[in-house]
Amino acid sequence: MNYLGIAAIYRFEMSRTLRTIGQSIASPVLSTMLYFVVFGSAIGGRIQAINGVPYGAFIVPGLIMLTVLGQSVANASFGIYFPRFTGTIYEILSAPLSFVEIVIGYVGAAATKAVLIGVIVLATAGFFVPLHIAHPLWVMFFLVMTSITFSLLGFIIGIWADGFEKLQLIPLLVITPLTFLGGSFYSINMLPPFWYKVSLFNPVVYLVSGFRWSFYEHSDVSVTTSLVMIAVFTVAALVTIARIFKTGYRIRK
Amino acid sequence: MQQDDAIHITDLNKIYDNGFRALDGINLTIRRGEIFALLGPNGAGKTTLINAICGIVRPSSGSITVSGFDHATHYRQARSFIGLVPQELTTDAFESVWNTVSFSRGLFGKPRNPAYIESVLKQLSLWDKKSEQIRRLSGGMKRRVMIAKALAHEPEILFLDEPSAGVDVELRKSMWAQVRALRETGVTIILTTHYIEEAQEMADRIGVINNGKLILTECKDELMHKMGKHEMSFTLRDPITSIPPDLASYPLTLANDGNTLVLTYNTYEHNDVSDFLEKLQINGIRPKDIQSRQSSLEEIFMQLVEAN
Ligand SMILES: Nc1ncnc2c1ncn2[C@@H]1O[C@H](COP(=O)(O)OP(=O)(O)OP(=O)(O)O)[C@@H](O)[C@H]1O
Ligand SMILES: [Mg+2]
Numbered sequence: 001m002n003y004l005g006i007a008a009i010y011r012f013e014m015s016r017t018l019r020t021i022g023q024s025i026a027s028p029v030l031s032t033m034l035y036f037v038v039f040g041s042a043i044g045g046r047i048q049a050i051n052g053v054p055y056g057a058f059i060v061p062g063l064i065m066l067t068v069l070g071q072s073v074a075n076a077s078f079g080i081y082f083p084r085f086t087g088t089i090y091e092i093l094s095a096p097l098s099f100v101e102i103v104i105g106y107v108g109a110a111a112t113k114a115v116l117i118g119v120i121v122l123a124t125a126g127f128f129v130p131l132h133i134a135h136p137l138w139v140m141f142f143l144v145m146t147s148i149t150f151s152l153l154g155f156i157i158g159i160w161a162d163g164f165e166k167l168q169l170i171p172l173l174v175i176t177p178l179t180f181l182g183g184s185f186y187s188i189n190m191l192p193p194f195w196y197k198v199s200l201f202n203p204v205v206y207l208v209s210g211f212r213w214s215f216y217e218h219s220d221v222s223v224t225t226s227l228v229m230i231a232v233f234t235v236a237a238l239v240t241i242a243r244i245f246k247t248g249y250r251i252r253k
Numbered sequence: 254m255q256q257d258d259a260i261h262i263t264d265l266n267k268i269y270d271n272g273f274r275a276l277d278g279i280n281l282t283i284r285r286g287e288i289f290a291l292l293g294p295n296g297a298g299k300t301t302l303i304n305a306i307c308g309i310v311r312p313s314s315g316s317i318t319v320s321g322f323d324h325a326t327h328y329r330q331a332r333s334f335i336g337l338v339p340q341e342l343t344t345d346a347f348e349s350v351w352n353t354v355s356f357s358r359g360l361f362g363k364p365r366n367p368a369y370i371e372s373v374l375k376q377l378s379l380w381d382k383k384s385e386q387i388r389r390l391s392g393g394m395k396r397r398v399m400i401a402k403a404l405a406h407e408p409e410i411l412f413l414d415e416p417s418a419g420v421d422v423e424l425r426k427s428m429w430a431q432v433r434a435l436r437e438t439g440v441t442i443i444l445t446t447h448y449i450e451e452a453q454e455m456a457d458r459i460g461v462i463n464n465g466k467l468i469l470t471e472c473k474d475e476l477m478h479k480m481g482k483h484e485m486s487f488t489l490r491d492p493i494t495s496i497p498p499d500l501a502s503y504p505l506t507l508a509n510d511g512n513t514l515v516l517t518y519n520t521y522e523h524n525d526v527s528d529f530l531e532k533l534q535i536n537g538i539r540p541k542d543i544q545s546r547q548s549s550l551e552e553i554f555m556q557l558v559e560a561n
Binding site: 002003004005007008009011012015016019086087088090091092093094095096097248253 | 328333339358359
């Protein structure tokens with residue numbers, strides 16, 4: 001393993017993150033606050049508690065997931081797309097690094113930033129609603145796993161994209177609908193049977209459900225199912241990336 | 254294959270995704286410690302060849318070994334020997350010079366060595382710019398940053414893809430001196446260039462590539478012997494009808510109804526015309542104008558390409 005090489009990529013990406021940390025944090029924190037004003041205070045007061053959890057508190061895990069998913073995909077896709085765009089990727093390609101090492105460096109940095117922002121959003125939420133966390137370690141586990149998995153997805157998007165528009169396209173067309181329909185703002189048990197079934201094809205449902213369970217010990221689907229789905233998703237992303245590097249798809253000419 | 258060869262390429266082909274054949278059956282051996290200049294017109298395949306060796310372009314077929322290591326199956330060892338300065342200026346805009354050079358060293362798995370990085374930056378006159386963001390540097394400085402990045406991991410083999418593009422004369426001279434100094438330390442250097450003086454000045458051996466084919470590799474001395482023609486035209490005050498016997502030993506021709514005397518000589522063998530000028534005077538031949546031209550690289554290419 002070229003550990004120093006991984007560390008170099010990781011440090012490089014983190015220093016890019018830290019240069020713009022203000023902007024990176026400001027936007028998710030602001031939108032979280034807006035969500036709380038609208039859903040928590042204004043509308044939330046009229047919505048009855050779900051499974052005994054007041055609505056304002058109920059949406060906290062979903063809101064964090066929303067931010068973390070978006071951040072993971074955006075960070076990782078930009079992180080690998082940008083050197084492709086500027087041409088500085090030549091250096092990564094000519095270095096004695098395996099694809100696993102390159103992925104660990106880029107995805108690790110993207111996931112770290114997403115986790116950081118997730119924690120900041122969580123702290124922000126604490127100002128609006130009393131937080132109750134039943135299983136802090138599981139909270140961290142779901143946060144980290146989600147960040148990694150969706151950073152892997154972002155990495156794939158960053159390699160697939162051949163323009164800045166495409167870089168925005170998938171998050172806009174796929175990730176946003178999936179997160180909004182993934183039970184961030186409601187329990188999928190509240191849906192009619194047909195839409196409930198459809199929801200089960202949405203991977204975000206399993207993330208939000210598991211994550212919410214680690215806060216309130218209440219989930220839409222069993223925690224085991226959530227864990228299995230995350231594992232499946234991660235493996236699928238890794239296999240895709242391995243294939244990309246093997247064929248050189250869009251990286252090596 | 255000689256264990257001692259820096260690079261050994263056998264039957265290398267590259268066909269790009271759009272079907273374009275950029276490399277066509279390349280066989281090439283680069284000896285350890287030599288300076289090898291790769292010449293060829295635009296689009297000949299120089300960059301493609303370099304990128305294939307460095308792992309940026311995937312060869313369609315053929316094999317490449319670097320210091321005896323196959324560049325596909327033992328890519329870690331193979332790549333660890335190589336430093337690359339690409340043709341395009343591609344740098345991170347916001348990083349500092351120091352960080353970007355240290356980053357390059359890290360990528361190759363080498364532990365930090367601030368003293369070494371400092372010496373590289375000083376050699377390249379970048380030391381006072383070490384904390385500057387790269388976007389604030391001039392083009393020539395950026396190119397030096399690229400060289401510093403390539404040297405950061407102490408490579409044994411250095412590729413310079415058109416190092417002189419966009420570089421002023423002074424910097425070019427100092428770069429040549431640095432390249433020679435590197436060679437003194439045992440580094441093998443492969444460079445591409447469009448300036449024949451550069452190849453002439455620097456290279457031990459020269460390879461000429463055209464349309465993806467390596468049409469010749471030769472020691473510089475032999476190549477210069479064959480290719481380097483120099484023409485000196487003397488416009489005479491008074492026309493002459495024949496070349497005086499005293500000057501018969503020189504490769505002279507009369508042109509323009511005896512108004513112009515043309516001396517054609519080989520740059521490499523003859524670079525002293527002083528005795529010839531003396532003899533002109535002794536024989537009472539007085540030029541009023543002298544024009545000198547050297548066969549251009551293009552002309553030489555044309556010769557070579559036509560011959561092939
Ligand atoms: N990614 C690519 N896809 C298709 N064709 C390519 C690609 N890259 C280069 N080529 C073609 O391959 C040929 C060789 O290009 P290359 O960059 O190796 O030339 P070169 O000898 O370095 O030229 P120059 O002196 O202009 O730098 C050119 O005809 C070029 O158009
Ligand atoms: Mg080129």
